[in-house]
């Protein structure tokens with residue numbers, strides 16, 4: 526790995542490039558140590574250049590969107606972290622919606638509903654970006670990315686840019702072809718095209734408000750990664766954790782939410798190690814009591830062990 530050559534390139538980027546930058550403020554859980562180098566990209570061209578530079582230098586890299594579904598270790602991340610803030614969107618009259626991967630999903634949901642296009646209301650209030658939502662096949666309220674995605678634009682491993690149809694993504698519940706790949710073999714999502722259908726904008730806007738209210742009242746506020754675990758088939762992770770008596774359970778500054786047991790909260794002083802220990806404790810306790818092994822929905826970044834937890 527030739528970090529020095531990457532740092533030399535980054536020195537010409539000014540404010541956008543940050544050395545030894547703590548990642549806590551780039552993640553929803555507000556934990557995580559430094560990246561060797563962090564580069565904030567506001568255009569797709571900048572994302573492509575940063576990733577290609579890292580590849581050429583043999584430096585490991587990782588793209589972050591909103592950092593809403595990841596647990597970054599206290600040791601941080603070796604190599605480059607690219608923060609994708611490329612957020613242009615285009616909404617066509619025929620219901621085709623194109624968005625760069627750094628565009629916030631929640632804003633896209635609100636805007637398409639207001640324009641009388643149905644299909645993304647479920648994403649109202651969904652934290653994070655289009656890229657993160659595509660990789661994790663985000664979903665809620667009966668909808669998900671898989672059901673509305675037409676195609677994705679990808680930066681492939683060989684540096685080419687390709688348009689892939691949605692079925693290439695091999696989506697499953699909170700899973701995609703990209704999420705199943707080891708991080709260094711993943712393509713980068715540069716943009717996504719969604720296929721929406723005409724609807725009544727007043728009805729759609731009302732549904733968006735209803736979902737926002739639901740989220741406000743049922744989800745804890747503050748520093749959290751959202752759902753920590755996937756729901757096991759025919760069951761709910763939150764219900765199992767609650768039934769295991771773990772609501773309010775704490776390790777260090779990390780706590781199981783009293784409001785929604787699948788949400789872990791950083792009470793202010795949590796380390797990533799606290800959160801990881803709490804995740805392991807929940808897995809062990811739920812398995813001991815119910816014989817069900819909860820699988821994390823969140824991804825672990827910068828840990829020695831398997832990234833899938």
Ligand SMILES: Cc1cc2nc3c(=O)[nH]c(=O)nc-3n(C[C@H](O)[C@H](O)[C@H](O)COP(=O)(O)OP(=O)(O)OC[C@H]3O[C@@H](n4cnc5c(N)ncnc54)[C@H](O)[C@@H]3O)c2cc1C
Pocket residue numbers: 553587588589590591592593594595609626627651652653654655656657658659660661662663664665711712713714715744749750751752824
């Ligand atoms: C309060 C709260 C509520 C939530 N509610 C829901 C919910 O209802 N439904 C749901 O599904 N999720 C929910 N989540 C989880 C989260 O919002 C989603 O997983 C979201 O899609 C993550 O997007 P992100 O941009 O933050 O991704 P990140 O956390 O930044 O990244 C997630 C993964 O995607 C990769 N990635 C990100 N961008 C790209 C890219 N452009 N190209 C390639 N890889 C990329 C990252 O490397 C990482 O592996 C919630 C989270 C919170 C905090």
